[in-house]
Amino acid sequence: DIQMTQSPSSLSASVGDRVTITCRASQGIRVDLGWYQQKPGKAPKRLISAAFSLQSGVPSRFSGSASGTEFTLTISSLQPEDFATYYCLQHHSYPLTFGPGTKVD
Amino acid sequence: EIQLVESGGDLVQPGRSLRLSCAASGFTFDDYAMHWVRQAPGKGLEWVSGISWNGGSVAYADSVKGRFSISRDNAQNSLHLQMNSLRPEDTALFYCTKDIQAILSPGGYFDYWGQGTLVTVSS
Numbered sequence: 001d002i003q004m005t006q007s008p009s010s011l012s013a014s015v016g017d018r019v020t021i022t023c024r025a026s027q028g029i030r031v032d033l034g035w036y037q038q039k040p041g042k043a044p045k046r047l048i049s050a051a052f053s054l055q056s057g058v059p060s061r062f063s064g065s066a067s068g069t070e071f072t073l074t075i076s077s078l079q080p081e082d083f084a085t086y087y088c089l090q091h092h093s094y095p096l097t098f099g100p101g102t103k104v105d
Numbered sequence: 106e107i108q109l110v111e112s113g114g115d116l117v118q119p120g121r122s123l124r125l126s127c128a129a130s131g132f133t134f135d136d137y138a139m140h141w142v143r144q145a146p147g148k149g150l151e152w153v154s155g156i157s158w159n160g161g162s163v164a165y166a167d168s169v170k171g172r173f174s175i176s177r178d179n180a181q182n183s184l185h186l187q188m189n190s191l192r193p194e195d196t197a198l199f200y201c202t203k204d205i206q207a208i209l210s211p212g213g214y215f216d217y218w219g220q221g222t223l224v225t226v227s228s
């Protein structure tokens with residue numbers, strides 16, 4: 001099974017900050033990685049698919065990048081509505097595996 | 106508008122069974138693979154199971170293999186999860202999700218999520 005690690009597990013940031021979250025896969029997954037945002041008490045929402053592709057309706061301050069088995073979610077200028085937990089998910093091979101999450105507060 | 110509405114969550118004793126359902130609307134259900142994802146209280150997300158557009162291919166997390174069974178009824182636009190031999194560690198909010206692909210293959214993505222149904226396993 002592919003293991004996903006995510007760092008940091010939590011971070012404190014302020015409005016306007018640039019935030020970077022990293023996921024690392026235990027083996028190559030091409031760009032078969034997605035990012036999701038979850039707010040307390042709510043279902044996760046889609047952000048980015050295929051490592052780079054911003055989903056419809058997602059603000060352009062969100063972006064994704066990849067280098068080998070390392071994937072990065074960047075929020076260029078943190079907004080109040082961005083305080084949430086972020087998860088990566090490898091969709092390369094089954095069983096699918098999520099990263100443990102990064103809480104941004 | 107795409108909607109996924111889960112139901113069937115309940116409080117059950119260890120060792121008992123439960124069947125979850127997900128009613129889908131707003132899209133052509135039999136064009137897409139579907140999945141179940143769960144989240145234990147205060148914990149992260151865990152993929153549970155997936156099924157291809159026609160039910161011909163299914164997959165399970167190791168933690169539920171042999172105990173859970175996923176199925177779909179394309180005539181009724183519904184997804185199901187039969188959960189047997191439930192354990193306290195199965196306590197979680199179960200989400201139904203829609204894939205962007207029809208089959209269980211690399212490159213999928215969950216573009217829509219339901220609001221979840223709560224399963225509590227306790228004596």
